[in-house]
Amino acid sequence: MHQKLPVRLLLLTTAVLGAILMASCQDLFLERATKKPKASRIGKTNFEHDVDPIMRGTVGSEGVFTGYQPVVVRGYGLVVGLKGTGSRLVPATVRATMLAEMARRGVGDSSNGWGHLSPEKMLESNDTAVVVVEGVIPPGAIKGSEFDVRVFVLPGSTTTSLEGGRLYTTDLRPGALASGSKQAFALASASGPIFINPFIKPGSTQRDSVNRLSGRILQGGTTTDDMPVKLRLATTSHARAMTVQEAINSNYPREPGQPQDTARGESGDSIVITVPPSQSEETERFMQLLKHTSLMVGSVDASSQLVRRALLANPGNGRSAQWRWCALGPKAVPMIQDLYDHPEESPRFAALSAGAHLDDALVVPHLVDLAEKSTSKKRRLLAIRYLGAMGVNPRIDIGLRELLEDEDIDIRLASFEAMLERKDPIIASTSVDGKFILNLVECSYPMVYISQTGDPRIAVFGTEQQLKKPLTLNTWEGRLLMKMDKEPEEKLQVFYRPKEGARPTIVLAPTDLPSFIRFMSHKTSVEDPSAGLDLGYGETISAVHELWRKGYIKADFKAEQDRVLATILANETKDERISRPEFDSLEVPDQFQPERPESSNAFDSPRPARSGLEGKAAPSDTVPR
Secondary structure (H helix, E strand, O other), X not given: OOOHXXXXXXXXXXXXXXXXXXXXXXXXXXXXXXXXXXXXXXXXXXXXXXXXXXXXXXHHHHEEEEOOOOEEEEEEEEEEOOOOOOOOOOOHHHHHHHHHHHHHOOOOOHHHOOOOOOXXXXXXXXXXXXXXXXXXXXXXXXXXXXXXXXXXEOOOOOOOOOOOOEEEEEEEEEOOOOOHHHOOOOOEEEEEEOEEOOOEOOOOOOOOOEOXXXXXXXXXXXXXXXXXXXXXXXXXXXXXXXXXXXXXXHHOOOOOOOOOOOEEEEEOOEEEXXXXXXXXXXXXXXXXXXXXXXXXXXXXXXXXXXXXXXXHHOHHHHHHHHHHHHHHOHHHHHHOHHHOOOXXXXXXXXXXXXXXXXXXXXXXXXXXXXXXXXXXXXXXXXXXXXXXXXXXXXXXXXXXXXXXXXXXXXXXXXHXXXXXXXXXXXXXXXXXXXXXXXXXXXOOOOEEEEOOOOOOEEEXXXXXXXXXXXXXXXXXXXXXXXXXXXXXXXXXXXXXXXXXXXXXXXXXXXXXXXXXXXXXXXXXXXXXXXXXXXXXXXXXXXXXXXXXXXXXXXXXEEEOOOHHHHHHHHHOOHHHOOOOHHHOOOOHHHHOOOOOOOOOOOOOOOOOOOOOOOOOOOOOOOEEO
16 A cells, blocks of 8 residues: 555656646647737738628628729820811920820821821921810729710910811820829820810800810720729638628629629739629629629528618618619519608608619609609609610600600700610601711700710700791801891802811701701712711801801700719819819809719719809800700
8 A cells, every 4th residue: 555655646746747738738839829920810800891780791891992983084185187276386395295105106107108297297287286185984994995085275275276176096094194204004095076065165255155175075085904993801801702702703793705703802801893794884883783782692582671671760771772672683673662652752762763773664653753743853853864774664655755845954855865765766866977866856845955975966856946037147267157038938058168278168058957957067979969068066066056046046055964074073183183274264163163973873863963164154055954
């Protein structure tokens, strides 16, 4: 017994020492584990991201999109074909940049067909002018996307008019306007014929109310590369990044011609977004759908009900609810149909807008009723736009046609644009020598309407419009003359000289307005030998505007809002501001204060408010929509 005691004591001592040693090793292991760089990076918070309850469980709840802003791009360009109204005065730094750019593009190279015409001679000609070109690239735009651009003369230039000019290919770059080595990388290019707007120039007199120092090229800009968009996660996590990536790719799988998956993880905190080709025309709308996409793939009913309960608990979330239902797709429709006549306005309109987006025919009578009877003009315009974007439905067509006779001119024009989108056959469309589209609209309210975005377009409301007799017009410094006496059989005599010293054209023209517009732009040819002056889109509008301003066209004269300029002003920084011809008048700053719109999507808000760019126009002056 006494011999076994030391052994037992030894064993007990060994066990205690072993336990102490193991505990020490475990503490050491835990201490080292907490210091591992990899472990410290897992779950790292990159930034605070507060999310409204209605947005929980969406792609947008996981982080923020970068690159999701319109990009203002600018550049110096050369306008040619100005018939002596250009200028040879160019600042030295700009001149050097233009000469280098023209040489790079082959100007003066006889092998390119330029002959003896050197860059220096082109800049010295009064038939050319150096201008500023600017535009806005939509967020997420893919390579080859087209957008409208603005063109205006350099401050201090002696150029008198850009009318009839054409812009040579010009590189457009982000940031402030610069020259030489200070220029940023080009993101787009621009070229094409310039359209001069027949708008009231601030501070102008009745002698000449058209601002010929600025114009635009419809669809004249083209992106030269994809505009990158990324989702930056609020918390670094490869597992969360994979969940988001799978949710996006399940809803927007790769399409033919799409080089990458729609969502492609770069790391645990960054996902690259590629806009699918089918969404390239509406990138802003696509980004809204992407932001509101549910992470719970396949659980549409549950997600729809969650959104519904959140909206009814907080009706102020109507916009988010609308987009969440839109992102869930057609399976969400049964969950929202009983809200189409909900007594509260916000839930009702959120459901109606989502139903219209998802092309639910049951929303049609509700939206038609809103468009016809609502006391809110904003709601009426929205309802019309929703109807215009829906699929084939005779009830929609009938409702929009009836709204063409509404007393409110904005309602009539919104209905016209919705009918154009739906390709309503009662609106006649004719291409005038490929220069613009001429629309004829049966309406008891006579009006002339011109577009400023997208396709060049002149719409004549009231197809029986005739030029008023007697008529005498002398414009464009005597290059365009018109005369017609009061006698019933008297024809309209037209004298036109393309430029000073050129051989004039003297011809009889039709007196009904649609035929007269065709005559002004038509180019006489063997295929179509009928008479015409071969004027461009802008020149044709300028001539029609002059006749209207003098009272020879008895109708409203309306122009689509200058959305390009409004968007540029809303997105440019203080350092990027440029002196523009539109703002020479001291009255303008108080009258034109564009605000950054929350969204420009058709299923979010009506088109931006009219800019009032024309200032306090006289009753006879043009009033843009």
